[in-house]
Amino acid sequence: MIIETRAVEPFLKNGYVLGCEATREGVVIDPGDEVDLLLRAVEDHGLTIRYILLTHAHLDHVTGVADAKNALGAPVGLHRADNLLYEQVVQQGLMFGLRVQPQPAVDFFYDGQGPWEFGRHEAWVYHTPGHSPGGVCVAVGRKGNADRTLFVGDTLFAGSIGRTDLPGGDHATLLASIRNVLFQYPDPTVVHSGHGPATTIGREKRTNPFLI
Numbered sequence: 001m002i003i004e005t006r007a008v009e010p011f012l013k014n015g016y017v018l019g020c021e022a023t024r025e026g027v028v029i030d031p032g033d034e035v036d037l038l039l040r041a042v043e044d045h046g047l048t049i050r051y052i053l054l055t056h057a058h059l060d061h062v063t064g065v066a067d068a069k070n071a072l073g074a075p076v077g078l079h080r081a082d083n084l085l086y087e088q089v090v091q092q093g094l095m096f097g098l099r100v101q102p103q104p105a106v107d108f109f110y111d112g113q114g115p116w117e118f119g120r121h122e123a124w125v126y127h128t129p130g131h132s133p134g135g136v137c138v139a140v141g142r143k144g145n146a147d148r149t150l151f152v153g154d155t156l157f158a159g160s161i162g163r164t165d166l167p168g169g170d171h172a173t174l175l176a177s178i179r180n181v182l183f184q185y186p187d188p189t190v191v192h193s194g195h196g197p198a199t200t201i202g203r204e205k206r207t208n209p210f211l212i
């Protein structure tokens, strides 16, 4: 599977382009201020993007949705419990002293549906609240194969966990999401976070100071 990661100042939030090498279908995850770089990666790989999937609706993860949707024509998915945050993206920007453009309405809520398919791969979405009410983990793998690669948004980081002091955040809920959803995956499972480097489930189980 093609995995391209891009991040830019000020949030250094990771946006992702995933693609199927065989069919050149793909998905984009969390387009933010780095959206132009993501679109270039889509073009470089010759991908047709089927879906734009959002892990949650904090502004750093959604400021590129309008540009991505205009360029790619793909529907945008979000967990229903983060839609209020999503609709308040302009106000979120004001909290950080940033001018943010309103974003187009999402096209579908996950609502326990799925998988969302791109070529020979499929993305399953699991609710992992705590950092935000509608945070999700996007678990991606080949059809007919149990191995998954996780895109966890701001729930879990290499050596850290998501902040829970923003509206709708809750520390105990976040820990429960990590233990009950993310830590159910095998140790070698690769984890791509919303910020910073990738890690694995096993490494975080052994070394993450918030979880050991």
Ligand SMILES: [Zn+2]
Residues within 6 Å of the ligand: 056, 058, 131, 154
């Ligand atoms: Zn966040």
Ligand SMILES: [Zn+2]
Residues within 6 Å of the ligand: 013, 058, 060, 061, 154, 194, 195
């Ligand atoms: Zn973030």
